[in-house]
Amino acid sequence: MRQVHADLLILDIMMPGLNGFEIYDKVREDPDIRNMPVLFVSAAAAQFEAEIAKRKISDVIAKPFDLNDLLDRCGRSARPTSRERRGLSGPAERRQAPLV
DSSP: OTTSOOSOEEEESSOSSSOHHHHHHHHHHOTTTTTOOEEEEESOGGGGHHHHHHTTOOOEEESSOOHHHHHHHHHHHSOHHHHHHTTOOSHHHHHHSOOO
16 A cells, blocks of 8 residues: 555445455554545444444445545545645545546
């Protein structure tokens, strides 16, 4: 992940192999990327309320979600310095930025 200069990390809670919480914990332990914003998506967020609260995760979007809602949330969550560096400052411009 260090080779990619991401503005935002989107994680699903339930994934094969490492789950979203395990990846989140690894990111938060790494001093180079610990401040990267993270957006969780999940069809079962209610089942994981204790884990979400324990980690003080505030950005969770429920599946199924509307694409515009996801893009809006991504725009609000992404690091402002990264958007400014690319010259993307307003909501319309953010939506034109590629999601990787």
